[in-house]
Amino acid sequence: MTSPRDADILRELQSQIEASLRSLDHPVMVENEVELLDLTAADWRLELEFGKLLFQAWNPGRSITRRVEGIAYRDRGRLGLFVRKPGGRETTTLEFRELDRTPERTGRVEGRRRFRQALAAMLAQEYPGWRLEHVSARSDREHSFSAWYTRGLARQGRTGWAFLGLSEEEAPAAGDAVLAFALIWLDWLRSQAERIIPGLKLFLPPAAIPLTAQRVACLNQRAAQIQVYEWQPGRTHPLPVDVSDLGNIETHLVPHRQGEMLLDRHHEMLRGLLGEHFERVQIVPEASGLALSLRVLGLEVARVEGQLSPRIYFGLEGSYRRLDRDNQDEFQAFLGRVLELRRAPSPDPHHEFYRLQSERWLESLLVADLTKLDPELSPVGVYPQVPAFAAGDRGVLDILGATREGRLAVMELKLSEEINLPIQALDYWLRVKLLNESHQFSSRGYFPGLELSPAPPLLYLVAPAFRFHSTTHRLLRFFNPAVEVVQIGLSDRWREGVKILFRRDQHRTD
Numbered sequence: 032m033t034s035p036r037d038a039d040i041l042r043e044l045q046s047q048i049e050a051s052l053r054s055l056d057h058p059v060m061v062e063n064e065v066e067l068l069d070l071t072a073a074d075w076r077l078e079l080e081f082g083k084l085l086f087q088a089w090n091p092g093r094s095i096t097r098r099v100e101g102i103a104y105r106d107r108g109r110l111g112l113f114v115r116k117p118g119g120r121e122t123t124t125l126e127f128r129e130l131d132r133t134p135e136r137t138g139r140v141e142g143r144r145r146f147r148q149a150l151a152a153m154l155a156q157e158y159p160g161w162r163l164e165h166v167s168a169r170s171d172r173e174h175s176f177s178a179w180y181t182r183g184l185a186r187q188g189r190t191g192w193a194f195l196g197l198s199e200e201e202a203p204a205a206g207d208a209v210l211a212f213a214l215i216w217l218d219w220l221r222s223q224a225e226r227i228i229p230g231l232k233l234f235l236p237p238a239a240i241p242l243t244a245q246r247v248a249c250l251n252q253r254a255a256q257i258q259v260y261e262w263q264p265g266r267t268h269p270l271p272v273d274v275s276d277l278g279n280i281e282t283h284l285v286p287h288r289q290g291e292m293l294l295d296r297h298h299e300m301l302r303g304l305l306g307e308h309f310e311r312v313q314i315v316p317e318a319s320g321l322a323l324s325l326r327v328l329g330l331e332v333a334r335v336e337g338q339l340s341p342r343i344y345f346g347l348e349g350s351y352r353r354l355d356r357d358n359q360d361e362f363q364a365f366l367g368r369v370l371e372l373r374r375a376p377s378p379d380p381h382h383e384f385y386r387l388q389s390e391r392w393l394e395s396l397l398v399a400d401l402t403k404l405d406p407e408l409s410p411v412g413v414y415p416q417v418p419a420f421a422a423g424d425r426g427v428l429d430i431l432g433a434t435r436e437g438r439l440a441v442m443e444l445k446l447s448e449e450i451n452l453p454i455q456a457l458d459y460w461l462r463v464k465l466l467n468e469s470h471q472f473s474s475r476g477y478f479p480g481l482e483l484s485p486a487p488p489l490l491y492l493v494a495p496a497f498r499f500h501s502t503t504h505r506l507l508r509f510f511n512p513a514v515e516v517v518q519i520g521l522s523d524r525w526r527e528g529v530k531i532l533f534r535r536d537q538h539r540t541d
Contacts, residue, residue, distance in 0.1 A: 041084045045077055047102065048086075051110045057130040060088060060095070062123065063202050067095055069130070074381065081350040086114070086125075087383060093447040094386040097125055098349050117348035139200075143168050146198040147181045149264035150234060154185060154194065157269065161185045165220070175215050175450060175502050179205035182216045189226045193217040199236035199263055206239035208451045210246050211506060215450070217255060218505045230256030236263050242458070244274045249457050251511045282465040285418045288476035290316025293323060297341055301325070304343070311370055313395060318418045327369050329391025330384065333362075347387070375526035389446050393521075394429060396529055397442070397493070403529040404442075404491065404519055407434045412478045419462040428459050437481055439463055439472075439488035448500040452492060453507055453516075460490045460514055487513050496520030496532040507537045 052058055058070040068088050075088035077099070084099040096117055103111035103124050110127045147168050154163060166183035170176065181196045195213040197205060210233075217231045235243060240261055247257045260269035294316050301323075302309050313326040325333040333345040333354070343354040345362045354362055372384040373392075379385065398415050401408040409432065417428040430442035441463050443456040464487050472478055492503070499520065507516055516537035522530040 038079070038082070041079055041082075044099070044101065045079065045084055048099065048110070048112065049077055051105060052127060055108060055110075055127060055129055058127045059130050061126045061128060063204055065204060068093065070127070071130075081346070083350060085349070086112070087386075089381075089386045094389060096349075096383070096387060115349070142198065142200050143178065143181070146196070146200075146264060150181050150196040150262075151183075153234075153262065153267070153269065156267070158185055158187075161187045164191075174219055175212070175500075176219075177205075177208075177212050180209065180212055180216075182213075184220055184224075184228075185232070186226065191220070191224065191226050191228050192230060192232055193220050193228055194232040194234065196234040196262070197236060197239055199238065203238075206235070207242070208454070209233065209235065209239055210243050211451045211454045211502075214255070214506055214509050215502050218502075218508075230258065232258045232260065234260050234262040234269055237261055240272055244272055245461060246454055246457055247274045249461055249511050249514060250509050254509045282419065282462055282469070282471075284466050284471045284475045284477075285318040286320065286475045287316075287414070289320025290318065290323075291476070293320060293338060296338060297323060297335055300341065301335070305366075308366060308370060312366075315415065318416070326391070326395065327366075328373050329393070329395040330369065330373055330388045332366060332369050347383070375524075390429075390444055393444055393446065393493075393525060393529075396525070397430060397444075401430075401432050401440075401442075404493065404531070405517065407436075408440060409433050409435045409481075412481055414477065419459070419466060426458055426462060428463070431463065431477075433478060433481060433483065434489070436484060437478075438484040438486050439467055440491060441488050442491040442493060445492075445494045446498060448498055450500050450502055452494075452500065453503055453510070456490055456492055457510070457514065460488055463488045487515070490514055490516045492516060492518045493521065494519075495523045495525065497523065504535075510537065 052070070060067045060070060068090060070088060073088050073090040075086070077084065077086050086097045086099050088095050097114035100113040100115065100122060103113050105111070108129045112125045113122050114125045115122055147166065151163055151166055154161070162185070164184045164186055166181065168178055168181045170178040176182065179197065179201050183194055185192045185194055193216055195209070195216055197209050213231055213233055217228065221228050233243065240259065244259055247259060250257060259272040259274055261272060262269035294314060301314060305312050311327065312332070315324045315326060317324055321336065323335040324331050325335070331348065333343060334351070336342045336344070344351040345354050345365060346352050352358065369384045372379055372382050377385045394415050397404060398413050400410055401413055402410050412433055414431045415429065417431045419426055419428060428441060429444045432440045432442065434440060441456070441459050443452065443459060445452050466472060467483060467485070467488065472483060499518070503518070507518070510516060518535040518537065519531055520533040522532055
């Protein structure tokens, strides 16, 4: 319970934050130097709930919730807050700033300038006789160029090579997205020049090499020659990376059987607990096999932990309460209210019960019947949120399924525009391909009774039709033909029923 004094402190904090936000003419919300939402085109509120100060912002395609713990800084049209993501253990900084203010601090701008100069000097030494053009690290939203990278063109006569460099001082997100932004830069150069540009040279710090090299190996070398180099300022010569000889990428899959056993053990207990609502609540075993997630159209409303003596917690992420004899009625009222509001149409579409976890909502509709996306897909053997590990990195597949003939299908869902969507989805496609080749699905309890095809998996990119980023189709042109991509655009009113507005098959051979 929150003491009266603590509540007064939170109310004072709430008042200060609201005053600061209202003082901004055109506030945008930024986290890890990534703009999340333009608050002038979104709704937001800051409220005390269950003894916590929660900031919530949403527009038709996205919703964001953060627990506010304090003010980090407040100066020159910027407000930084110490926050935690729902369920998160680590405190991060969420910043609100004026739209037209320079996003980088002076130190970051200077660091990028030094990196740009060092990269240009190295290229001049490595490629004598080549002329460097368009060298820049400025952000350009119109063409989807990011200030994270130094980009340019090395030209000799009518031939030129696109290049892009990344400093090790940039955020981890820059390393994750480097290949997407590099291919966008290459595509733009080719559209602007009459010269021949056979491909792209990437100059990356060591931490960005393994993932980028794996992705490059899945591209079509006929579409572009991609050369990867390990390089940092202070090193005279870049070291070439052989992306065709990465060795065996160690992959492993979390077993599925343990979660199913936990579900069977607690099935009758949950039926009694949920009563008349049992059929309307999804019970999803977590990948660890140690907990069950109870969800209403993707929104987690309760958790069951433990095997022999289960502990039940209810509420939303960040405000769970242990279920006991004294709050049974409170749980039933909470669940009833969620069921009342989280439906389409909803009596209150602005309520958090309706807005939160939108992608999970869409996921729940598709998991219930994948044939809504493609009649070739099997309606059984469908797995949401599957953790798959590769080279020490943990990735979670939105949905894993298979066709009726046993060909695996990887589905990546997005409700907002995201440049890196195709490249991230390529990661999951590669993991599933490797797992299938090592026969891990059958040994881990997935797809019982179905003989899986050795063919490479299908890759589905699913989003509302007008929420695909404008660069998506350009990035897909660089994929290896072995990666068969099905791009599906949904109606924006997907909550009322999944309706397909378009389907585009990339590299389909059948």
